[in-house]
Amino acid sequence: MRARLPDREGVITRCGVRVAFEVFGHGEPAVLLVPASPITHARSWKGIVPALARRFTVITTDGRGTGRSDRSHQPERHAPAEVTADLLAVLDAAGAGRAILVAHCHAVPWALGLAADQPERAAGVVAIAPGMAVAPPYPYAAEAERRWADPVDEPAGWSMRNRHFWRHDGGYREWVEFFFGQQLPEPHSTKQYEDTVGWALDTDPEAMIAEREGRAAPAGREAEALCRRVRCPVRVLHGSDDRCQPVARGRRLAELTGGDLVVLDGAGHLPQSRDPVKVTRLITGFADTITGAPMPATTWTRGRCRPRRALYLSSPIGLGHARRDVALVRELKQLRPDLEIDWLAQHPVTAVLDAEGEHIHPASQWLASESAHVASEASGHDLHCFQALRRMDEILVANFMVFQEVVEEGGYDLVIGDEAWDVDYYWHENPELKRGQNVWLTDFVGYLPMPDGGEREAFLTADYNAEMIEHIERYPWIRDRAIFVGNDDDIVPDTFGRNLPAIRDWTTRHFSYSGYITGFTPPEPGQVAALRAELGYRDDELVCVVAVGGSGVGQALIDKVVTAYPLAKKAVPELRMIVVTGPRIDPAAFPPRAGLEMHGYVHRLYRHLCACDLAIVQGGLTTTMELTAAKRPFLYFPLEHHFEQNFHVRHRLNRYGAGQRMDYATTDPDLIAAAITELAGQPVSYRDVETDGAARAARLIAELI
């Protein structure tokens, strides 16, 4: 799912060629993002669009030859004059009189040409990794350019940049894979690599060849003259490890235009993809400077006049985090009564917080929905959560930018992130942005590959784990306290991957253990009868609660269990089945069935779980551990391809001797009915779950303030 959808989409047509554009937001000034088409298109800006669009009108265009634009195969249709005319037409169509032009690589000459020829339309130019021939190219690039039109035998590396090779079967793809491997020299760039290769394959070799041959970019004196004609402010961003465009080009461009140069040390050719936080801030800062953006009315409170404040982030994927985080906050307020807590939170966490009377920071409205993304990634009872997390990259960076603005304005003493992946990742990637003390909570450590993902998935999970380990070891001061919600035995006996440490050893070295946090104290056996009476459950009925947690994934399981209901009811006439679809699935979406009760969000569902005779649930940690703590029999169906549910949660439940694991694919309604008949109302002998986890975690946090 995208972090932000355009407010408007359109197409301009010039001389029969259609060029697509999108418009986001409505602030001043307008910012036109110009990709180096056709090798890439508008989606290449995905890491920076949402944050920019909260301030400015952002216009993206695919450019000729790719994305939703026409594939022009004639070189003359890619002449610079054609492209700049497209850009002007896009500005017109988007209703932007004047814009800051942000261009990448060989799109920079287009932007500079527009700024020089139509100064009234360009408020400024941000040139990223400029492909401007004002300094010599790399020798390997020059050599490839020289032999561009020659047939080359068995080309490899840069000599694959060749018109004959691109036409050769699979040649273009081979080139693209080589090229982007070069352009992302930063370790742990697998997602950016997959993205950029994918966008490059959106076009076809003929459009690529036509663009190269029609490009006619200025060089030498002509290029210098163009730069000197640019009158608007210019900012140049250039990675020191750019293997497409030498930094000397960026430096010279800044000199010739009187612009400023920001060298991104250690960055490659695609900082907008690999370092989106820094690039967004540099563009925003540039825009503010040249427009003299009016300062909004603000209040700054003197340091000694400030109350102690914490900002709490609770992972919105499911409801389990919300429950335990509320319990933790209750304990923390006991220890630090003067602590004010704001929540940066989104649905469905906000459903819990509203019900508990917690204060939700107004900037929460800007958060892109992680829950909706996860639901969009699920299919039936299948959710590949590792890939879903990878594909959530643009949502994470969009939400991080919201978070960062909040902490920069909010004067928080403390940030508590319960699996706030965005904060943890981007503060390690941009350590200078850290504000306040930082607490990281999680209930699992380590991405694990699913067996059917093969070598590739094993490589990817290990790469993500390695990046996390490097983050923690290089910047031990980013996490002031890391809390594992559980105990060391809860940690799987695996390693982080080939040549990487054992997860349990490493976690013990870098985390404190709080024990499990249920967020409630289960009733004593003697109190269950009273609770049942309060909830309206009779002694002579066997209550089976079917719950799928707080995310939007669960319809498939409910369908299957509901089908089993009549069979089970026949075998166990005293059965009463209550289905809880959760806050993100509409109970009305299911056809009504006689005797079956359907509910949406049920506040404090754990009370029902504590009083039931059997539960049927997914493999999520929170619900299964609530049932474990309450010592109720339950069937759990881990989502397929969900490594956390299949490995981490299952390991923990095995340790407690809790629950009966079921395989969704091979379980039919008869089997479910049989399991209901066998287990409903039966006693269980689980290991005890501690009830002081929230208090222990709160003590670990209170020590920091």
Place this chain on the structure above:
Amino acid sequence: MRARYPDCDRIVVRDGVGIRYERYGQGRPAILLLPAWSLVHSRHWKMQVAYLARHFTVVCFDGRGSGGSGRPPEPAAYTDAQFASDAMAVMDAAGIETAVLVSVSRGALWSLRLCAEHPDRVLGAVFVAPTALLMPPLAERRVQRFGEVLDDPVGWQTYNAHYWKTNYPEFVEFFAGRIFTEPHSTKQIEDAIGWALETDGETLAAADRALECSDGSATRRLAARLACPVLVIHGTGDAVRGYYEGEALARCTGGALVTLAGSGHFPHARDPVRVNGLIKKFADGFRR
């Protein structure tokens, strides 16, 4: 020792009165730091100068009646027009074509006049804790009787021309305490007292008589003519001119208001980091 010494320290004579000014640095744009009142001289900007001068050209001057500037005895020498003309003379002498104006307290009246009458010389204006006379004085100041002879004046009653002739140091001590309401401000208070004692009660009384002629309607007239960007910075703990004064000035100039919760009348001295950051950000808008 100072954090930074001026690149140029001179006196420009205007209308027979010497005005001492300093110039630092060479970045663009230029920032002109205006006097606050003749009570203190340009050293009250000491927490700004070194930082701002790394980024901008900074010019400041001692207002007539203070520091190294002349001390004409007659009230007519201290009108708003005189101070504004001094500022223009300093800009000319320092070779500054256009500048961002930064004022504190009474300096607001002179800054407004410069903005309205010399729009070609002023890029923008920052008003810190402005005394713009848009709001009635704070309740506790309504006991003031500036020209009357009072028996044993206390508190704000010591804001009195006759008392200053004999008991100027006592007034200075009282007033410095009202400038800095923030706890733990001993150094700032000592500084202000020291600078104030470099002038005398007679001079300050002359300066204040002229200022008595200013009023809120003049401010509104000038504000209506303002075309440049404006930033107003005002502390909620200001015990000399209330916070509502800053709010009112922001409203009638259409400027941005930054509220400093808990700050007093001289936030540039007491909260210099925040104020420096705000001035820098504002001035950055005029770099090109």
